[in-house]
Amino acid sequence: MNKNFWQEQIKLHEKLCFLAPMDGYGDSAYRQAMKRVAPHIYCISEFYSADWLVHSKFLADSVLPHASIEDPVIIQIFGKDPAMFAKAAKIISDPKYNIAGIDVNMWCPAKKVVRSGHGSSLLINEETAFDIVKALDESTHLPITVKTRLSFDGNQDLIKFAQWLQNSGAKLVTIHGRTAKQAYTGNADFTNIYELQRNLDIPVIGNWDVQHFDDGMSKVQNLAGFMIGRKSFWNPWCFIWEQHASANRDLYPEWTFIGGCYQPTLWEMLEAMEFHAAQLVATKGERKGSLEIRKHLVQYIKSFPGVKDYRKRLVTTESIEMTRETINDLRSNFSHLLLKRPGLGEIAQWD
Ligand SMILES: Cc1cc2nc3c(=O)[nH]c(=O)nc-3n(C[C@H](O)[C@H](O)[C@H](O)COP(=O)(O)O)c2cc1C
DSSP states (O other): OOTTHHHHHHHHOSSEEEEOOOTTTOSHHHHHHHHHHOTTOEEEEEEEEHHHHHHOHHHHHHHSOOOGGGOSEEEEEEOSOHHHHHHHHHHHTOGGGOOOEEEEEOOOOOHHHHHTTOGGGGGTOHHHHHHHHHHHHHHOSSOEEEEEESOSSSOSOHHHHHHHHHHHTEEEEEEESSOTTTTTOSOOOOHHHHHHHHTOSSOEEEESOOOSHHHHHHHOTTSSEEEEOGGGTTOGGGGOOHHHHGGGTTTSOGGGEETTEEOOOHHHHHHHHHHHHHHHHHHHOHHHHHHHHHHHHHHHTTTOTTOHHHHHHHHTOOSHHHHHHHHHHHHHHTGGGTTSOGGGTOOSOOO
């Protein structure tokens, strides 16, 4: 990878689509689950402390290795000390990890994070924010990106802030269309993000309640791309673009999309669940992986009536064997429904 990575990617794609960084989600297994269905997306990891990465070789060796299907992987880090960022960058840049970029979290609005001088508080500690980007840029060959918000509380100048990030070495910025004070409340504002792109040379990525790929494309306008976060929960299919799918009508017939979003068959959902569970256990071990997969598995089948008992088994799964057994029971007990699409209302009756 090199510093021009993002400029090169922009030439290859009409628009860039990202899996948003999400704590508790964006680990290697989650990224694999998304990329298996949507190989065209770019994945940003959940956030990791720059300080912890420096102090814990165990953490680095747990979170930086990944499967080739995830490439290119961008690692997001947070902190407040430019020197620690520089040290963390050296670790992340070790060729053995094959990481494509480093993203800085200037987004997180959580009180604890802001009080510690991390996350979105960097929007009001501009000098530190710029020093962090400079320190990172000088200590690695990887491109540095920043994810932030419109402002901290509505009183900061986004364009000036982002121009300084650019001058400090940032190669791409992502803007969530809300202030840190708003967290997730109120409607997201895109207009200031479009305006920002008109005032920056580096690409700007929009982040605002995108529902699926088509929705992102319909609002992306002059931006280089968009990001999808929460809508990817249980739903790697949110990244499939109906327009691309039209070139592949055996796999994606027109009628399998509702409002631009692909509606998978029950078979595809069960396959996705099994794949995700297997990767989580493979990357985090039987015990941890089985505990962590519970929240994902129940989301895949959360709105299905008549599968309460299976959901109960999935939220108490303790091993990949138990998970597979439940998924296989779903397969055999609903074998007549496997090619139906729950999202299209094709399964009126589950038993
Ligand atoms: C569970 C969860 C964890 C998140 N963790 C992070 C994080 O580690 N770093 C970050 O920059 N944003 C994080 N975010 C914010 C998302 O990246 C994204 O900005 C936000 O959810 C808005 O995008 P969406 O409307 O597509 O979900 C998180 C969001 C959620 C829901």
